[in-house]
Amino acid sequence: MLNTLTLHEVLEKLGRRECRSADVVQAVLDAICQKDEGLHGYLTVDAETALAQAREADVARESGAKGRLLGVPLAIKDVLNVKGQPCTCGSKILKGYVAPYDATAIARLRAEGAIFLGRTNMDEFAMGSSTENSAYGITRNPWNPEYVPGGSSGGSAAVVAADEAIAALGSDTGGSVRQPASFCGCVGLKPTYGRISRYGLTAYASSLDQIGPITKSVRDAALLLQVMAGQDPADSSSLPSPLPDYAAALKTDLKGVVLGLPREYFVGGLNPDVERCVQEAIDACRRLGAEIVEVSLPHTREAIDTYYIIAPAEASANLSRFDGVRYGFRAAGAEDPIDLYKKTRAQGFGPEVKRRIILGTYVLSSGYYDAFYLRAQKVRTLIRHDFEAAFKSCHAILSPVAPTPAYKIGENSADPLQMYLGDVFTVPVNLAGLCGLSVPCGFSSGSLPIGLQVVGPALGEEAILRIGYAYEQATGWGGRRPGTVQGGRS
Amino acid sequence: MTTYRVTIGLEVHVQLKTKSKMFCACSTDFGAPPNTHVCPVCLGYPGSLPVMNREAIRLNVISGLMLGCRINPYSKFDRKNYFYPDMPKNYQISQYDKPLCLGGGVDIEIEGKARRIGITRIHQEEDVAKNLHYATWSGIDYNRAGVPLMEIVSEPDMETPEEAFAYLQALRQILVYAGVSDCNLEEGNMRCDVNVSIRPEGQKELGTKAEIKNMNTFKGVFNALEYEIARQIEVVEAGGRIIQETRRWDADLGQTFSMRTKEDAHDYRYFPEPDLMPVALSEALIAEWAATLPELPAQRRERFVRDYGLPEYDAKVLAAEKAVGDYFESAARSTSNPKAVSNWVMTDVLRTLSEKSISITEFTIPPDALAELIELTESKVINSNTAREVFALMLTDGGRAKAIVTARGLAQVSDSAAIEKIVDQAIAENAKSVEDFRKGKAAALKFLVGQVMRLSKGKANPQMVSELMERKLSN
Numbered sequence: 001m002l003n004t005l006t007l008h009e010v011l012e013k014l015g016r017r018e019c020r021s022a023d024v025v026q027a028v029l030d031a032i033c034q035k036d037e038g039l040h041g042y043l044t045v046d047a048e049t050a051l052a053q054a055r056e057a058d059v060a061r062e063s064g065a066k067g068r069l070l071g072v073p074l075a076i077k078d079v080l081n082v083k084g085q086p087c088t089c090g091s092k093i094l095k096g097y098v099a100p101y102d103a104t105a106i107a108r109l110r111a112e113g114a115i116f117l118g119r120t121n122m123d124e125f126a127m128g129s130s131t132e133n134s135a136y137g138i139t140r141n142p143w144n145p146e147y148v149p150g151g152s153s154g155g156s157a158a159v160v161a162a163d164e165a166i167a168a169l170g171s172d173t174g175g176s177v178r179q180p181a182s183f184c185g186c187v188g189l190k191p192t193y194g195r196i197s198r199y200g201l202t203a204y205a206s207s208l209d210q211i212g213p214i215t216k217s218v219r220d221a222a223l224l225l226q227v228m229a230g231q232d233p234a235d236s237s238s239l240p241s242p243l244p245d246y247a248a249a250l251k252t253d254l255k256g257v258v259l260g261l262p263r264e265y266f267v268g269g270l271n272p273d274v275e276r277c278v279q280e281a282i283d284a285c286r287r288l289g290a291e292i293v294e295v296s297l298p299h300t301r302e303a304i305d306t307y308y309i310i311a312p313a314e315a316s317a318n319l320s321r322f323d324g325v326r327y328g329f330r331a332a333g334a335e336d337p338i339d340l341y342k343k344t345r346a347q348g349f350g351p352e353v354k355r356r357i358i359l360g361t362y363v364l365s366s367g368y369y370d371a372f373y374l375r376a377q378k379v380r381t382l383i384r385h386d387f388e389a390a391f392k393s394c395h396a397i398l399s400p401v402a403p404t405p406a407y408k409i410g411e412n413s414a415d416p417l418q419m420y421l422g423d424v425f426t427v428p429v430n431l432a433g434l435c436g437l438s439v440p441c442g443f444s445s446g447s448l449p450i451g452l453q454v455v456g457p458a459l460g461e462e463a464i465l466r467i468g469y470a471y472e473q474a475t476g477w478g479g480r481r482p483g484t485v486q487g488g489r490s
Numbered sequence: 491m492t493t494y495r496v497t498i499g500l501e502v503h504v505q506l507k508t509k510s511k512m513f514c515a516c517s518t519d520f521g522a523p524p525n526t527h528v529c530p531v532c533l534g535y536p537g538s539l540p541v542m543n544r545e546a547i548r549l550n551v552i553s554g555l556m557l558g559c560r561i562n563p564y565s566k567f568d569r570k571n572y573f574y575p576d577m578p579k580n581y582q583i584s585q586y587d588k589p590l591c592l593g594g595g596v597d598i599e600i601e602g603k604a605r606r607i608g609i610t611r612i613h614q615e616e617d618v619a620k621n622l623h624y625a626t627w628s629g630i631d632y633n634r635a636g637v638p639l640m641e642i643v644s645e646p647d648m649e650t651p652e653e654a655f656a657y658l659q660a661l662r663q664i665l666v667y668a669g670v671s672d673c674n675l676e677e678g679n680m681r682c683d684v685n686v687s688i689r690p691e692g693q694k695e696l697g698t699k700a701e702i703k704n705m706n707t708f709k710g711v712f713n714a715l716e717y718e719i720a721r722q723i724e725v726v727e728a729g730g731r732i733i734q735e736t737r738r739w740d741a742d743l744g745q746t747f748s749m750r751t752k753e754d755a756h757d758y759r760y761f762p763e764p765d766l767m768p769v770a771l772s773e774a775l776i777a778e779w780a781a782t783l784p785e786l787p788a789q790r791r792e793r794f795v796r797d798y799g800l801p802e803y804d805a806k807v808l809a810a811e812k813a814v815g816d817y818f819e820s821a822a823r824s825t826s827n828p829k830a831v832s833n834w835v836m837t838d839v840l841r842t843l844s845e846k847s848i849s850i851t852e853f854t855i856p857p858d859a860l861a862e863l864i865e866l867t868e869s870k871v872i873n874s875n876t877a878r879e880v881f882a883l884m885l886t887d888g889g890r891a892k893a894i895v896t897a898r899g900l901a902q903v904s905d906s907a908a909i910e911k912i913v914d915q916a917i918a919e920n921a922k923s924v925e926d927f928r929k930g931k932a933a934a935l936k937f938l939v940g941q942v943m944r945l946s947k948g949k950a951n952p953q954m955v956s957e958l959m960e961r962k963l964s965n
Contacts, residue, residue: 080537081536081537087536087537089536094536097536099537100530100535101530101535103537198537198539199537199538199539200537200538201537202536202537203536203537203539206764206765207764233541234539234541235539235541236539236540236541236542236765236766236767237539237764237765237767313761314761314764316571316759317569317571317579317581317759317761320571320573320579320580320581321534321535321536321578321579321580322536323573323580325575325630326533326534326535326578327535327536337574337575338573341573361759364571364759364760364761365757365759366757366759369759369760369761373761
């Protein structure tokens with residue numbers, strides 16, 4: 001069935017005229033019809049427009065049009081602006097808001113013929129690790145509907161895992177692409193900070209955000225990265241570095257590759273399933289020719305605190321624009337402008353967003369700025385130095401993506417701090433501006449996916465894609481689909 | 491009776507003359523219909539990002555160089571956080587601890603005495619939107635949101651409203667000369683906030699200061715200061731204390747009113763703007779910009795005296811406004827007598843501008859046309875009375891001086907034979923005056939010359955008439 005194919009398999013079939021775009025889109029829509037009521041991965045689907053665009057793509061292909069993604073449907077996290085489509089960011093405060101412009105990354109995909117089929121669910125304003133913070137209901141993990149899909153890009157990961165999409169986009173500020181990919185058995189890539197333009201990505205934390213693909217294979221992630229990446233004059237933080245050929249970096253062995261294991265990450269007390277799967281992955285890499293060394297990241301312990309000071313601080317300013325004046329939800333019955341802001345934001349924002357805005361406002365406030373925000377930025381530099389030192393002795397670092405597999409819906413939502421601790425392996429990568437890839441590496445005893453994280457230096461996407469690809473090809477974990485796996489080893 | 495010393499500091503906001511806004515490509519043109527020069531960036535839409543306008547940075551640095559500042563080789567932008575209807579993002583991108591320029595000053599002259607008023611810093615930020623209030627609703631026009639705004643903070647060096655007024659005029663003059671802004675208060679190009687405190691004579695420690703906002707003219711600043719100083723003295727004399735607060739100047743009522751006190755003051759929670767890279771200016775780049783600095787007003791005054799041989803008074807009047815000086819120079823270069831140009835500009839041109847309430851840029855006689863008129867006078871084709879006539883015709887009917895003189899036959903008569911005829915006629919018709927002159931009444935000569943001018947319909951060359959008349963009468 002066409003919806004179960006990877007992006008590359010679809011492109012191949014389209015290229016050989018074995019199917020049409022309209023067929024692919026229809027297959028995806030059928031799967032959505034079948035499964036999404038139970039999963040709730042999508043917030044909106046524009047079936048008619050997608051089919052019309054697919055038919056146009058088929059015609060264009062006959063006339064020789066060559067777009068690298070011509071007629072391929074993609075699912076987009078509801079935080080990225082796609083002109084003419086809703087962009088709620090999982091929040092009531094943007095209910096009814098329609099994006100007036102394309103994000104740069106979206107424009108580049110569109111230029112290659114991609115079709116934006118639907119908007120996926122997310123934690124409100126990307127703040128969360130389980131998609132339980134969405135104002136539009138939870139998304140369920142396709143592997144077990146009692147469990148969370150991860151977050152904040154839980155919708156994108158769920159629809160890819162359930163073959164309700166060929167591929168999807170998410171955004172990653174502290175792990176929001178990698179962790180849901182890990183919980184749902186998909187591939188998730190967070191590029192180097194500045195590799196993909198942030199113009200059109202509704203900002204959560206400006207110095208940490210990146211757009212990332214969530215896909216069924218490493219090769220698919222490399223292609224989407226290739227199309228989206230590159231400097232953008234509309235984003236002053238985008239890098240001028242030239243783009244390599246990411247596909248050319250994919251090899252099936254790891255000869256000459258040195259992989260580092262941070263001693264601080266493997267201190268015991270790790271969830272046994274996670275430990276088992278990651279250890280097996282490390283062994284597999286050895287068999288592929290990699291050398292394994294120990295490295296040290298001394299400031300691992302401080303990373304969560306640092307992240308949960310810096311991200312909310314930047315978010316507290318980024319979310320100030322949501323005041324009901326120019327767009328989005330506007331509360332009724334306000335007596336003056338400030339009253340309007342108070343009512344609109346009180347009614348429009350969910351509890352986790354409010355929590356982080358208040359936290360962020362506090363750490364920036366007079367008398368506390370030095371002790372919290374300034375100090376956190378300094379520790380951030382130390383974290384970055386840790387990685388720079390580690391990468392002197394290895395090409396990439398291996399770690400779990402998350403300390404546990406997916407947990408039950410509702411299990412952590414009562415204790416935000418407990419939820420935050422789940423980000424321990426992913427936030428350092430954002431803090432240091434590095435690149436990180438999540439690839440499936442096994443299942444828990446409860447048949448829930450577990451992900452392996454490959455972390456590379458800044459602009460080290462070629463290395464981590466190579467490592468992820470070789471591992472993926474040798475082990476085949478990514479080929480599994482929900483409903484086919486019995487617990488434990490497979 | 492206690493005398494009080496006054497301390498005044500001024501914060502001046504100047505809109506820079508760039509084509510586009512500080513962080514997006516929208517036009518900065520004034521007067522467009524509301525919300526027509528807007529985009530996702532200056533409207534603060536989700537996902538939008540600022541991009542620095544390099545020309546604004548250059549103009550800011552040029553201003554700093556013109557004002558004698560040190561340019562910071564490394565400066566950055568910060569977010570200034572507060573909620574208000576004229577704020578699209580509810581934070582303003584500004585500069586906090588690392589502004590573009592530090593130090594510098596402005597020379598002023600009060601009653602012949604020169605003083606230098608120091609400048610603390612100059613930084614770059616973005617302007618806010620404009621709130622417009624109607625009977626039952628208010629509207630926000632975002633055309634102004636994001637326009638590049640340069641903030642110049644003076645040292646608290648001024649001590650009287652006169653000094654504040656002089657500082658503003660001198661500052662404006664320099665900025666217009668620099669070409670960085672039109673400094674047109676009516677269009678809101680230049681705005682001013684005032685900080686003022688008093689202390690008893692002899693006390694070293696400064697008194698509590700009040701901040702005053704909402705003065706729309708330089709005179710308004712002067713009046714507000716006069717009022718506020720008197721108010722503060724009154725409070726203190728009555729045994730009260732000055733509260734540190736922000737007050738609003740009401741020009742209609744002629745009073746300041748309290749807006750908010752220190753307790754309500756904003757905590758702006760400044761932090762470095764993560765969406766913009768720091769501004770690192772190399773010495774080479776600063777030197778390149780320094781080499782393009784336009785002349786300062788004082789330099790232009792000196793040059794007018796030196797190169798055109800003008801008296802200091804003329805130089806001062808002509809250099810006061812850059813556009814007037816430009817006009818003068820353009821005309822002077824096309825004539826043989828710069829002083830004549832100066833006279834014409836200082837009197838006839840400036841008077842016309844005043845009568846019509848227009849600026850020199852709206853003046854309908856271009857400099858080269860004025861030069862042409864003056865040259866006709868210099869070469870004695872017409873006399874000065876005729877010249878004024880022609881000037882008036884050029885204003886009402888348009889056209890060039892030469893053409894008008896030819897068309898209306900206004901060229902003065904310098905043919906001695908023709909003049910002699912009219913002189914003889916005047917002598918013949920005014921025997922009494924001739925008698926008076928021979929009796930010693932010098933005024934009679936003037937009268938007779940006047941008669942010749944009348945008979946010749948003003949066209950006779952007055953100098954020739956005078957010489958010839960004198961000769962004839964002396965015979």
